[in-house]
Amino acid sequence: MVDLEPTNADDVLADVLIEEISIDGMCGVY
Amino acid sequence: MTAYALHPQVGLRDEQFGALAYHYGNRRLTFLNDARLVTVVRSAADYDDVDAALDAAGVPVESRPAYAKALARLAQAEVLVARH
Numbered sequence: 001m002v003d004l005e006p007t008n009a010d011d012v013l014a015d016v017l018i019e020e021i022s023i024d025g026m027c028g029v030y
Numbered sequence: 031m032t033a034y035a036l037h038p039q040v041g042l043r044d045e046q047f048g049a050l051a052y053h054y055g056n057r058r059l060t061f062l063n064d065a066r067l068v069t070v071v072r073s074a075a076d077y078d079d080v081d082a083a084l085d086a087a088g089v090p091v092e093s094r095p096a097y098a099k100a101l102a103r104l105a106q107a108e109v110l111v112a113r114h
Contacts, residue, residue: 013096019061020107 034101034110035075051109060109067100
């Protein structure tokens with residue numbers, strides 16, 4: 001039976017899937 | 031049931047690693063490091079629930095809790111907007 005409840009492994013994969021940074025004050029870089 | 035749509039102030043740019051999402055309002059830049067996640071983000075507005083979007087993007091069932099977490103974080107970061 002597959003356990004679909006969130007686990008620590010899910011947190012790790014979620015961390016790999018997205019990274020967030022703020023570039024406030026760097027207008028024009030992108 | 032949760033569904034999402036791309037925030038109207040967010041621009042997506044395809045990259046080799048996936049895509050960059052830039053929010054023109056809060057100036058946050060988010061790296062989407064997975065092609066399937068990018069597909070879900072782009073197509074989220076076309077589906078009435080997130081599971082259908084994940085299914086259409088080919089996300090394996092065992093990986094869906096992690097993708098759901100990633101999508102929730104994208105909603106917190108205002109890359110996505112939740113639709114209920």
